[in-house]
Amino acid sequence: MFMHNVSLKDHSSYRIGGLAKHFYEPKTENEFISALAEANEQKLPVFILGGGTNILFSDSGFDGLVLKPAISTIEIHGEIMRVGAGALMKDVVEASIHAGLSGLEWAGGLPGTVGGAIRGNAGAFGGEMKDSVVTVRSLDTKSLKIVERDATDCRFGYRTSVFKEEGVEAVLLVELQLKQGNRETIQSAVNEKINYRNERHPMEYPNVGSIFKNVDVRSMSEKDIQPFAHIIKQDPFPVIPTAYLLSEAGLKGVSFGGAMFSPKHPNFIVNVLDATEADVRALITLGKSAVKEKFGIVLEEEVMYV
Ligand SMILES: Cc1cc2nc3c(=O)[nH]c(=O)nc-3n(C[C@H](O)[C@H](O)[C@H](O)COP(=O)(O)OP(=O)(O)OC[C@H]3O[C@@H](n4cnc5c(N)ncnc54)[C@H](O)[C@@H]3O)c2cc1C
Structure with missing residues (x-):
């Protein structure tokens, strides 16, 4: 099931890192659960990877299983967006612009995935992930049970959440509440953030x-x-x-x-x-x-x- 000796350099925005002994990109919840079951049985250390935009991987690699959720669906139902943990924030912001939904303008130019952004309650320009979260569906990596949390239950704080504090659950799916707005206004607010980043950051x-x-x-x-x-x-x-x-x-x-x-x-x-x-x-x-x-x-x- 797993790939072996995969370069972590290719999964890091830093382009730094050794090899992951085992590597797998589950596309469904069931694939995720099976992979974890196998890792737990083999007593392999597990690391959940998003976009690799906040990590310095070791030159000597990771002697275990790196699981990178490829559950990246983006669904829109009225003002509600349902997004898979593996979706890139860039694509989620794009989708919100196309649907004329306001609430994620602050995330213009934010790298990484939804899963990583939820875990660290990513934020910029006065906005944070927690501002839009309604529910988070996650997987307890030890018991392999699905957990459903509302926003309060996620215990979001400054660049933190229950997922970071306890380090046990992998984020699978997130439901966001956005607000109908004007597409051009949303697009220009997002562009403003992207331009600011491009000017100030050494991209x-x-x-x-x-x-x-x-x-x-x-x-x-x-x-x-x-x-x-x-x-x-x-x-x-x-x-x-x-x-x-x-x-x-x-x-x-x-x-x-x-x-x-x-x-x-x-x-x-x-x-x-x-x-x-x-x-x-x-x-x-x-x-x-x-x-x-x-x-x-x-x-x-x-x-x-x-
Ligand atoms: C140019 C640049 C600008 C940035 N600007 C900002 C900014 O303005 N604000 C900000 O907050 N951050 C910023 N960051 C940092 C980073 O982009 C964010 O922290 C981002 O949310 C990390 O997401 P990721 O998917 O890349 O996570 P990764 O780097 O892959 O992982 C980070 C942590 O999240 C965990 N994780 C990943 N996916 C999941 C999941 N599905 N379930 C559970 N845990 C998971 C990992 O195990 C790891 O512990 C910036 C980074 C760069 C490179």
Whole structure:
């Protein structure tokens, strides 16, 4: 049933990673359940992959089963959209524009799949996945039981959800509530977000978006916040943009091996020339120590390691 020794490079927006020992793309819920049953029987570690736009895969690969749901249906019933976890957010946003449905404009240019966006409650420009979710159908990867949750039950928070916190369920299907709107207005709002991203983000090189989280200032003292007062932004709570700290620490354009802090947006470490996981990790370590030394601030990764 499974494919073997599949390059994870080809499933990562970073174009970095070793081989997955086993790899499978279930197209139906039943295929998903059978694959998990087999993995559980063989005691294989399982990793659920979406678009691979938020992951730094190890150079030594994944010694288990990578399951990439290819359940990517997009159905529209009035103002309700039913989308499979494997659908690309790009296609979901496109479908909403065609149907004249408003609510996903914020996601213009957001890479990755619906499953990944639900797990991390992806958000941008003041919008978040949770704003439109009615229900999520998921699969408990241990018991192999189907779970139906309403939005409250998904326990969405800032870039998190029950799927991330507990790490047990794979998202299968999502029901979104949108609102009838004007197609041209929706299209132009989406274009605006895409253009903003293209201008600010170094899309000319493979990347996984922001490497570090912005710095939440809510637990900092007035005195410690003061030097950053001029650059604090809402995200959706007040933060110091990490790109500013990295830039002030002199890291713009600094490279190691094939990886580089983007001069355009230093919170993106880009893969300029066949970078390895080790190259990126070296720059992550450098970024953390330089910012700690200059500002006394400890950066946390947004990217996840697999
Ligand atoms: C250029 C660029 C810009 C970005 N901008 C933003 C932004 O503005 N806002 C934002 O929030 N993020 C942003 N990101 C990060 C990333 O795109 C999002 O986090 C995205 O939602 C990840 O989706 P994915 O399908 O690629 O998930 P992956 O990277 O494949 O996986 C991420 C996590 O989700 C889990 N996962 C994937 N599918 C499922 C599933 N079906 N069920 C359960 N778990 C699953 C994986 O196991 C993994 O833990 C950006 C990334 C890039 C490259």
